[in-house]
Amino acid sequence: GQSLEQPSEVTAVEGAVVQINCTYQTSGFYGLSWYQQHDGGAPTFLSYNALDGLEETGRFSSFLSRSDSYGYLLLQELQMKDSASYFCAVNSGNTPLVFGKGTRLSVIA
Amino acid sequence: KAGVTQTPRYLIKTRGQQVTLSCSPISGHRSVSWYQQTPGQGLQFLFEYFSETQRNKGNFPGRFSGRQFSNSRSEMNVSTLELGDSALYLCASRPTGTRSGGELFFGEGSRLTVL
Numbered sequence: 544g545q546s547l548e549q550p551s552e553v554t555a556v557e558g559a560v561v562q563i564n565c566t567y568q569t570s571g572f573y574g575l576s577w578y579q580q581h582d583g584g585a586p587t588f589l590s591y592n593a594l595d596g597l598e599e600t601g602r603f604s605s606f607l608s609r610s611d612s613y614g615y616l617l618l619q620e621l622q623m624k625d626s627a628s629y630f631c632a633v634n635s636g637n638t639p640l641v642f643g644k645g646t647r648l649s650v651i652a
Numbered sequence: 653k654a655g656v657t658q659t660p661r662y663l664i665k666t667r668g669q670q671v672t673l674s675c676s677p678i679s680g681h682r683s684v685s686w687y688q689q690t691p692g693q694g695l696q697f698l699f700e701y702f703s704e705t706q707r708n709k710g711n712f713p714g715r716f717s718g719r720q721f722s723n724s725r726s727e728m729n730v731s732t733l734e735l736g737d738s739a740l741y742l743c744a745s746r747p748t749g750t751r752s753g754g755e756l757f758f759g760e761g762s763r764l765t766v767l
Contacts, residue, residue: 551692576754584760585656586695586742591754630694634754639685639708644694 545569547643549631554649555621563616563646565631573634575607575614580645581627589616591634618648626650654679656759658743664765670731673762677724677745684726685756686718689740698741701726730764738766 547567555561565575574593578586590598592607592614604617618625628645635641657676665671677684686698697710701720718728724745730737740763744756 574754585758586744586756587758588755632695632754639697639700639710640754640756641697642687642695644692 545633545635545638545641547631547633547641549629549643549646551644552647552649554651555618557621557623557650557652559621560617560619561621561648563618563629563631563648565614565616565643567612567614567631567633567643569612569633569635569641571635571638572609572612573636575605576632576634576640577603577605577616578630578632578642579627580630586630589629621650623650623652656743656745656757658741658759658762660762661760662763662765664767665733666767667733667735669733670729671733671764672727672729673741673743673764675726675728675743675745675759677726677743678747678757681745681747681757682724683746683748684720684724685744685746686726686728687742687744688712689742689761690738695742698728733766735766738764740764 549565576591577589580586590605602619607614630645632640632642683702685700687695699718700708715731720726740761742761744758
């Protein structure tokens with residue numbers, strides 16, 4: 544089977560940096576994705592890591608360590624609009640994306 | 653380019669009724685997946701369709717069914733509704749059947765409330 548673990552809630556101050564961790568267990572692994580979902584909205588794709596290392600896209604970065612079955616999403620220069628739920632998801636190739644339960648990020652002034 | 657469109661956006665049903673939800677994927681996308689989202693449970697996979705064929709099915713009872721049409725539009729049906737079926741049902745599409753990459757394009761969902 545497959546399982547993903549991520550913190551349920553994180554609170555951070557506007558302008559700060561926050562890291563959301565994700566550990567996974569899977570029988571096959573192609574890559575790790577991150578999605579953002581605002582309340583009442585659709586999940587939107589943020590990033591995908593297939594190889595070890597850091598991928599940077601503007602204020603957001605995502606990291607993967609395949610040997611540790613671990614990844615994280617790093618949000619820099621936090622803005623109030625970053626308050627949302629963030630989901631990691633595993634791509635195992637021949638099965639659909641499996642999502643974690645999500646981390647609710649609250650950005651406070 | 654229009655995004656994934658789901659209808660209806662909101663609906664209220666009573667226990668024992670059935671419901672049909674519709675999803676129109678992004679033009680040119682042939683793969684459609686359905687997920688159920690409930691508070692604290694994340695996104696639970698329901699089905700995946702590609703070229704009118706169901707490729708995968710999640711761990712849901714037989715009351716949940718779906719299909720895909722030749723134009724890639726998809727529907728899911730839930731029969732004999734239970735209170736626990738209250739959820740946001742999300743549809744997502746991707747261009748091809750290959751699963752390289754991890755990008756799905758989601759609709760805004762159909763929020764079902766069962767009374």
